[in-house]
Amino acid sequence: MTSLNEARRDLAARLETAGIADAAIEAKYLLAAATGLEGASLIAEGHREFTTDEADRLEAMAARRLAREPLAHILGNQPFWTLDLEVSPDVLIPRTDTETLVETALDLMPSASGIQRVLDVGTGSGAVLLAILKERPNAYGIGTDVSPAALTIAERNAVRNGLDGRSSFRQTSWVDGLRGGDFDLAVSNPPYIATAVIAGLEPEVRDHDPALALDGGEDGLDAYRVLLPELFRILKPGAPMAVEIGFDQAASVSALAGEAGFTGMAIRRDLGGNDRVVSALKPK
Numbered sequence: 001m002t003s004l005n006e007a008r009r010d011l012a013a014r015l016e017t018a019g020i021a022d023a024a025i026e027a028k029y030l031l032a033a034a035t036g037l038e039g040a041s042l043i044a045e046g047h048r049e050f051t052t053d054e055a056d057r058l059e060a061m062a063a064r065r066l067a068r069e070p071l072a073h074i075l076g077n078q079p080f081w082t083l084d085l086e087v088s089p090d091v092l093i094p095r096t097d098t099e100t101l102v103e104t105a106l107d108l109m110p111s112a113s114g115i116q117r118v119l120d121v122g123t124g125s126g127a128v129l130l131a132i133l134k135e136r137p138n139a140y141g142i143g144t145d146v147s148p149a150a151l152t153i154a155e156r157n158a159v160r161n162g163l164d165g166r167s168s169f170r171q172t173s174w175v176d177g178l179r180g181g182d183f184d185l186a187v188s189n190p191p192y193i194a195t196a197v198i199a200g201l202e203p204e205v206r207d208h209d210p211a212l213a214l215d216g217g218e219d220g221l222d223a224y225r226v227l228l229p230e231l232f233r234i235l236k237p238g239a240p241m242a243v244e245i246g247f248d249q250a251a252s253v254s255a256l257a258g259e260a261g262f263t264g265m266a267i268r269r270d271l272g273g274n275d276r277v278v279s280a281l282k283p284k
Contacts, residue, residue: 034058081131126154190223
């Protein structure tokens, strides 16, 4: 019979052969899901025999991962910031790079501030809005999305993380129907990948993330052309905004922000050293 440790090593080797990065880590997560064991328990019971039911569950999940279905879809959840988020094919899987957007927003929104109203446009799973609210207990916010299925996930994530009392979600295109001059901070992670680039993305992204959350049009900037003037409209005078960008879009998005009326544009890089966020202020 196979032990848990042997099953884990075998799966890691299979994942690595398939070209999946972090194969050993992913094997651990899949084994934990198959056995119901986590952390120290998974280590402590590593030498026991793998049951038939556990083996069947692991093999079913392994087949999905080897077919390049994202690990987060198989497990049904994804860690982000300090949150545990439900995910599905209806939402973009939150990624570490997007934590740069959260960091920027928090810097623009000092903890000593009074009650503040935050808007997250294209909220998806609710990741960015909920991470901000987790760190700023005086704030409350609205997340908008055109997808009702995505909003259902966002609402469940708010409950899951104890933030449903300070968040609400609205189905709308961008900020349609929201009153002008009403928000203290606006953030967004819009679609910014050029259409022609999408076919060459990793299959986990290309085949499983929602196309609406990826496709930024011919030059990747279509969303910003619509979004930035709308963010300017809904913000209070003197209020900041921050948007995630592609690694080569800082100059273009900054220029579009200037055309929309924003000033004080700043660029923030992610942990990989790539330009990741453009922030700016609506003049007073």
